[in-house]
Amino acid sequence: MSTPAAPALDSLDLALLQALADHPRVGDLELSRLLSVARATVQGRLRRLGEAGVIRGWSPELSAAAAGFDVAAFVSLEIAQGALDTVRDELLAIPGVVEAFVTTGTSDVLCRIAAASHAGLQGVLLDLNRSTSVVRSTSVMVLSTLIEPRLLPLLATTAAGREARAPAYR
Template identity: 85%
Template sequence: MAHPLDALDLALLEALRDHPRAGDLELSRLLSVARATVQSRLARLTEAGVVRGWSPQVSLEAAGFGVAAYVSLEIAQGALDSVREELLAIPGVVEAFVTTGTSDVLCRVAAASHAGLQDVLLDLNRSGSVVRSTSVMVLSTLIEPRVLPLLATTAAERSPRAPAYRSPT
């Protein structure tokens, strides 16, 4: 079930993005709301699955895995579960999505070198369930992963639920 966000939810998510190590008290100061409001909003966003974790953002490139590609896979009919298990066994597959269109699965892969990328591609093609693969090399990142601009398109339409909300000045 979707959890509609309001302006305070969005402001809280922006504060967390900008100050990821801030505690509830610091966030309440930044947003000019009561600490209990921050705590209840965070609990609600976490319970609804909007906030899914508190792990650090890791740069694969900075960690030595600067070669990346997207690989589309056409798979055998009914083989999605086995392909998932095979993809999980390949460390270079960092994300995978079930898709529509000419391919069935889109993978984001990373490696430390072109030779390492070739190894990942060969591992993908060893699957008896993969009928065909097509890869596209990533040259550079134009836009980093982001969600707040999209969330802001609907949050701006809602008024905050907490009466203690005061717009930060």
């Protein structure tokens, strides 16, 4: 499965993404006013960013902690050779597993867990360890979030570098 080529983001794309982050429920017309560009420009950019997968959806950003699941942990799993598909299916069946990543290093999979209590977290850990494909698990409790998930600063580095290399004329 090939990954589509990443679009070349420019300062208008970044401004549009920042405006969406700051005002997630804003419409195209208001975005065009905020950015001082034509509505068709906003619509075209949104379509391009959506088709490229930069914008993955329009669903609300959910908070596990605000919804009562304020106990969080990361769990690294060492799994049996060739068991990745089985482990994926097993992880999907455990609601407390909110994310999972295939990794390099001493573990094979890193999971982010959310639970309503320490007892709930223990239940998720027990569910993980019931898997015959999991050889070993190591858990680390989250005490607090230091940096919330963010991508705009990273995206800005590519656009800033591209614009710095662009010719002075336009």
